[in-house]
Amino acid sequence: MAAAAPVTPLDPARRDAVLAALAPRFGARLSTAAAIRDQHGRDESWHASAPPDAVVFAESVEDVQAVIRACAEHRVPVIPFGTGTSLEGHVAALRGGISLDVSRMNRILRLSPEDMDVTVEPGVTRKQLNAHLRDTGLFFPIDPGADASLGGMASTRASGTNAVRYGTMREAVLGLEVVLADGRLIRTARRARKSASGYDLTRLFVGAEGTLGVIVSVTLRLHGVPERIASAVCSFPDMKAAVSTVIDTIQAQVPLARIELLDEVQMDACNRYSKLSYPVAPTLFLEFHGTDAAVEEQIATVGAIADHHGGGSFAFAHAAEDRSRLWQARHEAYYAALALRPGCKGWPTDACVPISRLAECVLETKADLAEHGLLAPLVGHAGDGNFHLVFLVDPDNPDEMAAAAAANDRLVMRALAMDGTCSGEHGIGYGKMPFLVAEHGEALEVMRAVKRALDPDDIMNPGKIVATSGAAWPFNA
Amino acid sequence: MAAAAPVTPLDPARRDAVLAALAPRFGARLSTAAAIRDQHGRDESWHASAPPDAVVFAESVEDVQAVIRACAEHRVPVIPFGTGTSLEGHVAALRGGISLDVSRMNRILRLSPEDMDVTVEPGVTRKQLNAHLRDTGLFFPIDPGADASLGGMASTRASGTNAVRYGTMREAVLGLEVVLADGRLIRTARRARKSASGYDLTRLFVGAEGTLGVIVSVTLRLHGVPERIASAVCSFPDMKAAVSTVIDTIQAQVPLARIELLDEVQMDACNRYSKLSYPVAPTLFLEFHGTDAAVEEQIATVGAIADHHGGGSFAFAHAAEDRSRLWQARHEAYYAALALRPGCKGWPTDACVPISRLAECVLETKADLAEHGLLAPLVGHAGDGNFHLVFLVDPDNPDEMAAAAAANDRLVMRALAMDGTCSGEHGIGYGKMPFLVAEHGEALEVMRAVKRALDPDDIMNPGKIVATSGAAWPFNA
Numbered sequence: 001m002a003a004a005a006p007v008t009p010l011d012p013a014r015r016d017a018v019l020a021a022l023a024p025r026f027g028a029r030l031s032t033a034a035a036i037r038d039q040h041g042r043d044e045s046w047h048a049s050a051p052p053d054a055v056v057f058a059e060s061v062e063d064v065q066a067v068i069r070a071c072a073e074h075r076v077p078v079i080p081f082g083t084g085t086s087l088e089g090h091v092a093a094l095r096g097g098i099s100l101d102v103s104r105m106n107r108i109l110r111l112s113p114e115d116m117d118v119t120v121e122p123g124v125t126r127k128q129l130n131a132h133l134r135d136t137g138l139f140f141p142i143d144p145g146a147d148a149s150l151g152g153m154a155s156t157r158a159s160g161t162n163a164v165r166y167g168t169m170r171e172a173v174l175g176l177e178v179v180l181a182d183g184r185l186i187r188t189a190r191r192a193r194k195s196a197s198g199y200d201l202t203r204l205f206v207g208a209e210g211t212l213g214v215i216v217s218v219t220l221r222l223h224g225v226p227e228r229i230a231s232a233v234c235s236f237p238d239m240k241a242a243v244s245t246v247i248d249t250i251q252a253q254v255p256l257a258r259i260e261l262l263d264e265v266q267m268d269a270c271n272r273y274s275k276l277s278y279p280v281a282p283t284l285f286l287e288f289h290g291t292d293a294a295v296e297e298q299i300a301t302v303g304a305i306a307d308h309h310g311g312g313s314f315a316f317a318h319a320a321e322d323r324s325r326l327w328q329a330r331h332e333a334y335y336a337a338l339a340l341r342p343g344c345k346g347w348p349t350d351a352c353v354p355i356s357r358l359a360e361c362v363l364e365t366k367a368d369l370a371e372h373g374l375l376a377p378l379v380g381h382a383g384d385g386n387f388h389l390v391f392l393v394d395p396d397n398p399d400e401m402a403a404a405a406a407a408n409d410r411l412v413m414r415a416l417a418m419d420g421t422c423s424g425e426h427g428i429g430y431g432k433m434p435f436l437v438a439e440h441g442e443a444l445e446v447m448r449a450v451k452r453a454l455d456p457d458d459i460m461n462p463g464k465i466v467a468t469s470g471a472a473w474p475f476n477a
Numbered sequence: 478m479a480a481a482a483p484v485t486p487l488d489p490a491r492r493d494a495v496l497a498a499l500a501p502r503f504g505a506r507l508s509t510a511a512a513i514r515d516q517h518g519r520d521e522s523w524h525a526s527a528p529p530d531a532v533v534f535a536e537s538v539e540d541v542q543a544v545i546r547a548c549a550e551h552r553v554p555v556i557p558f559g560t561g562t563s564l565e566g567h568v569a570a571l572r573g574g575i576s577l578d579v580s581r582m583n584r585i586l587r588l589s590p591e592d593m594d595v596t597v598e599p600g601v602t603r604k605q606l607n608a609h610l611r612d613t614g615l616f617f618p619i620d621p622g623a624d625a626s627l628g629g630m631a632s633t634r635a636s637g638t639n640a641v642r643y644g645t646m647r648e649a650v651l652g653l654e655v656v657l658a659d660g661r662l663i664r665t666a667r668r669a670r671k672s673a674s675g676y677d678l679t680r681l682f683v684g685a686e687g688t689l690g691v692i693v694s695v696t697l698r699l700h701g702v703p704e705r706i707a708s709a710v711c712s713f714p715d716m717k718a719a720v721s722t723v724i725d726t727i728q729a730q731v732p733l734a735r736i737e738l739l740d741e742v743q744m745d746a747c748n749r750y751s752k753l754s755y756p757v758a759p760t761l762f763l764e765f766h767g768t769d770a771a772v773e774e775q776i777a778t779v780g781a782i783a784d785h786h787g788g789g790s791f792a793f794a795h796a797a798e799d800r801s802r803l804w805q806a807r808h809e810a811y812y813a814a815l816a817l818r819p820g821c822k823g824w825p826t827d828a829c830v831p832i833s834r835l836a837e838c839v840l841e842t843k844a845d846l847a848e849h850g851l852l853a854p855l856v857g858h859a860g861d862g863n864f865h866l867v868f869l870v871d872p873d874n875p876d877e878m879a880a881a882a883a884a885n886d887r888l889v890m891r892a893l894a895m896d897g898t899c900s901g902e903h904g905i906g907y908g909k910m911p912f913l914v915a916e917h918g919e920a921l922e923v924m925r926a927v928k929r930a931l932d933p934d935d936i937m938n939p940g941k942i943v944a945t946s947g948a949a950w951p952f953n954a
Contacts, residue, residue, distance in 0.1 A: 112831070112833060113728075114724065114728065114832070114833035115831040115832055115833045116727075116728065117831070156673055157671075157672075157673040157677075158673070159671060159673075163671060168671050170671070170677065170680075171648065180923070184919050184922075185919070186917075186918070186919045186920040186922075186923055187917075187918070187920060188920060189898075190893070190896045190897060190898050190916070191831045191896040191897070192829040192830055192831060192861075192862055192863075192892075192896070192897045192898045192901060193829070193831075193832070193861045193862055193863075194634075194636060194640060194645050194647070194829055194861050194863060194901050194902065195634075195829060195898035195900065195901060196633055196634040196635070196636075196684055196898075196900045196901060196902045196903060196904040196905070197898045197899050197900050197904075197905060197909070197912075197913065197916055197917070198684070198905060198913060198916075198917060198921070198924050198942055198943070199681060199684065199685055199689075199924045199927060199928075199942070200634075200647065200677075200680040200681060200683065200684055201920055201923055201924065203647075203677040203680030203681070204676060204677060204680070204681055204927075206677065207673055207675070207676065207677055208676055212676075223730070224728070224729075224730040226730075247591065250593075251590075251591065251593065251701070252701075253700070253701040253703075255732075291774060293770050293771075293774055294770075294771055294774065297768060297770055297771065352669040352670070352671055352672060353669055354589070354592045354594070354668045354669060354670075355591070355592055355670070356589060356591035356592045384669075384670045384671050385669055385670055386669075386670075386671060415669075416667070419667045419668040419669070420667055420668070420669045421666075421667050421669045421671075421672035421673075421674045422674050423672065423673045423674050424669065424671050424672060424673060425671065425673050426673060427673040427674075428673070428674060428675060432674070435674075436674065436675060439667065439674055439675075440663075440664075440674070440675060441663070441664070442661050442662070442663045443663040443664060443665060443678055444675070445661075445663075446657070446663055446678055446931065447675050447676045447678065449930040449931060450676060450681075450927055450930055450931075451676075452930065453926040453927055453929065453930035454923065454926060454927075465675055465676070466675075
C-alpha cells in the first residue's frame with residue numbers, strides 16, 4: 001500500500017482535444033499550471049500527488065455539465081474536487097484528466113427552518129454552513145476533522161465526533177442533484193423525510209466518491225441547537241476500562257452527542273500541542289446535549305458507569321469557550337500527533353467494528369504497534385466502534401513505510417475478522433481498494449456492475465473503489 | 478390505475494421446463510394448486526390477483542438459489558413472497574412465473590444484546606421477533622399495520638408509527654444477504670454501525686421490492702425498551718390545529734416515539750369498531766419513551782404546544798394494558814375504516830410531504846374528497862409528514878373506481894407539487910408505477926440502468942418499480 005500512485009498518463013491527443021473543447025467556455029477558469037495541478041492531485045494524506053492534466057473551476061451546474069460532456073466525448077477522466085481534504089488518495093488523477101473544482105459553487109441555495117433542512121451547492125463547507133445557520137437555532141452536526149466541503153463529505157460518506165447521536169452523511173443527506181457520466185442532471189429524491197418510491201439513489205451516490213457522477217447540490221437535515229451543552233473529560237486506568245465505559249453507555253441508551261476515545265500516546269501529544277495538562281492515560285472526551293434536566297440525567301448515568309470502571313471524576317466544561325478549547329484539542333489531534341515526530345508525515349487510517357469487539361480490537365492493535373515499534377496515536381469515535389490510527393512515518397524510508405503498510409493490513413484484517421469494515425469514515429479512494437475483496441467478496445462484483453451501468457467508459461474518478469477498466473487501468477489501451 | 482393487473486402469461490413451454498427442473502428438489506414444496514397460486518398473487522390491497530404459475534416453499538438459502546438458478550436458466554420470473562401484506566400489488570405475478578415463498582425461513586439466526594443487533598431469516602415477522610426479544614430488554618420498533626415479514630419490510634422500505642423517533646427500514650437494516658438474479662449469494666455489509674467502504678448496497682436492496690434480488694437474511698438494529706412509556710390522546714377543534722401541534726412538536730425536537738394523526742372520519746370509525754368514545758374530531762395519538770424525568774418533560778412540552786393550538790387535555794394511558802388498548806385501536810384503523818361501509822373494499826394509499834406543507838396537503842386533500850363525494854378516512858404518521866387515505870370502494874362499480882383513481886392521482890400530484898413523494902411507506906409495486914416519471918424524471922433512467930445491470934433478463938419480480946422489458950412487458954416476445 002505504500003507504493004507510489006499507480007498512474008497511467010492520459011493519451012496526449014485526447015488531452016489536447018478536451019482542453020481545446022473546454023478553453024472557449026472556461027478561459028482563465030481552466031488551468032494547466034503545474035502548482036494548481038499538483039495541489040489538485042493531492043489530499044491531506046501521505047499519498048503521493050497524481051496531478052490532473054488540467055483543473056476547471058466550475059461555478060454552476062451548467063459548467064459541470066459542460067466539463068463532463070466534453071470529457072465524455074473525448075473519453076477523458078473527471079475527478080471532482082472540493083477542499084482536497086480526503087485521506088485515501090480520493091482526488092489523485094490516476095489516469096490524468098480534468099480535476100473539476102467545485103469550491104466556487106459555494107452558495108446556500110435554500111433554507112427551511114420549518115422543515116429543518118437546507119440545500120447547498122457542493123463547495124459549501126461545514127463551517128460555512130454553520131456560520132450561515134448561526135441565528136436560526138439550527139446546526140449541522142457532522143464534523144470530520146477538516147473543514148470539508150459538503151459535496152465531498154457526501155461523496156465519502158463522512159462522519160465525525162457527533163455521529164453516535166446524529167448519524168453520518170448517510171443519514172444526513174435528504175437528497176442530491178448529480179450530473180451523470182453523460183452530462184445528464186438528476187435529482188435523487190424530494191424533500192419528504194421518508195419515501196418508499198423506487199431505488200434509494202441518494203444512498204447510492206453518498207459514499208460513491210465521485211465514481212458514479214458529480215454532486216452539484218446537497219439537501220441536508222439540520223438539528224436544533226440544544227438548550228444545554230456540557231462537555232467533560234475523564235481519564236481511565238487502562239484502555240479496557242475506557243472502552244467498557246463506552247459500551248455500557250451505549251447499551252444504557254444514553255443519547256450522548258459525543259464520546260471520543262484517545263489513547264495515552266494521543267493524550268501526551270494533545271497535552272504538548274494544545275498546552276493542556278490532562279493525565280497521560282486512556283481518556284474519554286464526552287459531550288451531552290439536551291434540556292437542562294436531560295443533560296443532568298445523562299451526566300449522572302455516565303458518571304456512575306465511568307466510576308464503576310475506575311474512571312476519574314469528570315472535568316467539566318460548561319461555558320462555550322471552555323468547551324471550544326476542549327474540542328479544539330480533540331480536533332487538533334492529528335496535528336498534535338504529527339508534532340510528536342517533527343518532519344514526519346501522517347498516515348491516517350481508520351477501521352470500525354461492532355462495539356462488542358471494540359476493546360479487543362483496540363487492545364490487539366496497540367499490542368501489534370508495540371511489537372513492531374510503530375508510533376501511531378489512537379483516537380476513536382468509540383460510540384460507533386470506529387477508531388483511527390495515525391502512523392507517524394518518514395515517506396522516504398521504505399522499511400518504515402513497509403512496516404506501517406503491514407500494520408495497516410493487519411489492522412484491517414483484524415477488523416474484518418470481527419465483522420467490521422476497512423473504513424468507518426475515511427472511505428476507499430485508492431488507498432484501501434486492496435481490502436475490498438476481503439471485505440465484500442462477491443458483492444464487489446455488484447458494485448462493479450453498478451459502476452459499469454452508470455459510467456460505461458469509466459471516466460468518473462477512475463481507479464477508485466472499483467476499477468472497472470481492470471487492475472492496470474488500461475483506459476488508454 | 479383501477480384497471481385489471483396488466484398480465485402477460487408465461488410461455489407454457491418455459492413454465493413446464495422450470496417446473497420439471499424444480500420438481501425433484503422440492504416435491505410437495507412445489508405447488509400448482511389454484512388456491513395456493515391465487516393466494517400468492519394477491520396482497521392486502523384492492524389489486525386483482527395475478528397468480529404465479531407455481532409456488533415454491535423455500536426453507537434455506539440453497540433452496541432460494543436453486544429456484545433462482547432454474548428460473549434464470551429458463552428465463553422465468555421469480556416473485557418473492559413473505560406474508561403477502563403489501564398494498565400496491567407487489568406480489569402479483571404479472572408475467573406468471575414462480576412465487577418464492579420464504580415464510581418457512583423463519584429462524585432467528587443470531588442475537589447480540591451487546592451490539593443491540595439481530596440477524597433473522599426473511600420470513601420472521603416483526604411480532605415474532607419482538608416475542609423472541611421479550612426478556613432481553615430490547616425491542617424492534619418498526620410496525621407497519623400488518624404483522625409483516627422482515628424480508629418483506631426491508632424490500633418495501635417499510636415504516637410505521639414509530640418512525641418519527643426510530644426511523645424506517647432504511648435506518649434499521651444494518652446489512653442483508655441477497656441471492657442475485659443469477660443465483661449468486663452476496664452480503665451487502667458487515668455489522669459495523671457505520672462504514673465508508675464502497676457503494677451502499679444495503680440501501681440499494683432496501684426498497685427494491687425484490688426486483689434486484691431476493692433477501693435471504695436481514696441484520697437489524699434493535700433498541701432498548703424505555704424505562705417509561707406513556708401514551709396519550711388529544712382532540713383538536715380542527716385539522717389545522719392538530720397538524721400545527723405536530724409541526725411545533727417536531728421543531729421543538731421533542732423525541733416523541735409516536736405522533737399519529739386521525740381525522741374525524743377515522744375517529745368515528747375507530748369509536749364504532751373498537752367501542753371507544755373519543756370526540757369525533759381531528760385527534761393525535763401520542764407516545765412518549767424515556768426515563769421518568771424525560772417522559773414528564775416531554776409531556777409538559779407537548780401539552781403546552783397542544784394547549785396553545787386549542788387542543789383538549791391529554792387522556793393518558795400509562796398502564797401497559799391501557800396503552801395496548803389505545804394502540805390496538807390505532808392499528809385496527811384500517812379494519813375500522815372498512816367497517817364504515819360493509820361489503821366495500823379498501824384502497825389504501827399514502828403520500829409524504831415536507832412537514833411544513835402537511836397541513837396544506839391534508840386540508841386540500843380533504844376538500845377534494847368532499848367535493849367528489851368520496852369516503853376515505855385519513856390517518857397519518859404526522860411527525861414524518863406522511864399520511865394515508867383508505868378509499869372505501871366497490872371494485873365492481875367502474876365509476877366509483879375511476880373516481881377513487883382520479884382522487885389518488887390528484888393526491889399524488891399534490892404531494893409531488895409540494896416536494897413530496899408518491900409513497901412514504903407502502904412502496905410502488907405496480908400500483909404506483911405511473912407516478913414515477915413525474916416524481917423522479919431522468920433519475921428513473923438511472924434506476925432502470927441499475928435494474929438492467931443486476932437483472933439483465935428481467936426475471937426478478939418483473940413489471941414492478943421499473944419495467945425494463947418495456948411498457949407492455951414483452952418478456953415472452
